[in-house]
Amino acid sequence: MIGDRDTAFPNTLPHRAVIDIGSNTVRLVVYGGAQRAPTVLLNERVTARLGRDLMHDGRIPDEAVQIALSGLRRYRRILTDLHIAEVDVIATAAARLATNGAEFLDLVRECGFAPILLSGEEEARTSALGVIGAFPGARGVVADLGGGSLELVEIRDGQCTHGASMALGTLMLGELRAAGGDEFRRRVNKALKHEDWAHSMSGPLYMVGGTWRALAGFAMTEAKHPLTDPHGFELTGEDALKLAKRVRLMTPEELVKARVSSMRAAMLPDAAALLQVLLARLEPPKLIFSSWGLREGRLFDQLDPAARAQDPLLAGVASFAAPRGGPPMLATRIAGWTVNALPRDGAGSERVRLAATMLALASMQIEPNLRVKQAINWALYKRWINLSDEGRAMIAAALSANCGTTNLPRMLGRLASGTRLNEAICWGLAIRLARRLGGGSRTSLRNTALVISGSRLVLFLGESHADLRADHVAQDLGALAARLGLEPAIEIVPNDSLLEKASFAIPTPAPVPGA
16 A cells, blocks of 8 residues: 555655666666656666777676666665556666677566667657656757767657767767867767758757766856756857867866766766767757756656646646645635736746745745745755746745745846846735735635725725734735835725626646646
8 A cells, every 4th residue: 555655755655766777877766746747756876887898899898787787686675665666677778789788688687677678769769758848848959968879859849850879978988089189070970960950950959968967067156057956057059169168178177176076077078079069060059958858758758648738847846835735726726816916017927926826835834934045945946847047036036025025135136137026026925915814715715805906906805704804914915015016905895796896817726746
């Protein structure tokens, strides 16, 4: 039974796992949360470097096999103890290209797994599906750099239209570069020559893989970027080229000093040299870095059409906020109740406002002395999917205002304009009013209304709920009115006249995770 699971994850049960047998690492990732926006509950790897000798003798070294099998036996024990039956084991370039790859996969089966060997085309498509899942509506080229291969895939309208896998993985680039810069560029261009479709693409280059993310992290650190997660980080093509030219000349020691892990630091100069050639050939307008790739693409590929159509932001926030007191239905009621009391020139996204409302409700379970800081950290640093930097800043501003604090951290000004932050403060003040008016109960919201009427912000109380009038309610109303440049007013009216006073549409509830 689910309730009997021996697990250290109190708020979300682990429900499935993916084991990625790559050319450099063998990784286990256990997922929980919403199917559309799964949460990583456990992420382990062993650095077996299965593909390190592919360019020499074409085999997986015996030592690497033993390292991988040791890790896989540990993974089998963990998964058994967690009662996770849904486990996808996928093997990529090393097992596909090595002369002893089939023999290695037989040993994997002896560990109790059923590995799936992906072809180069399947690997490219699956990685691209991860990007499509993370960035709905994405259009461009996915560049997935692994230890044994580089995949390039064209994506548009939620589909993969072209794809190719090339033996240009990080474990091979060092030897290619050792032949000299001209020879390196010649060999990379020769591999790319067969993919002329990529050159004709006009969209961004979506960067998938740990080495690319390490490059993004380095760029963010150098720029003193306010955020820390490279997922969704963007660089213009021009800035990316400057970065590549600089990093390809750096030593691993210099990169480690810049807070790059030692494993990635050893690979980054070679990856930067590869990127320089890619940029020259593909000429993308910008780069977008994605933390979703092969593993998430595998999960996304198995979703039904209804689950795929869900907004990953709302699905992820709902899964996180619901067990903490921010269920989608209550948040939707509050979002509907406040919709007629927002800035008239507001251009913020309603989906972002609904996400902010769920998180604002959930933040009330944080201890008061920690609440503002922790809520802002949720907004800025949790890996929400399909949320821009501006959206993060607006949610942070809304959560701060919901706590009664409108003096925002200055860093938010680097992520969003003053106009957008002011709009988000109004979201938060309105949520605060709705929440404190009657405890956020359905009945209190149904028998009251909040409306902008001319130069006034009016809180209408039905006669049955006139007793909800209180000093703190007047203060909350006054704070929101002042932010809107309006005069606050409270009026007691017959209950049957509330619909006449405020005609507003209730938004569609956010999708329930896993529905």
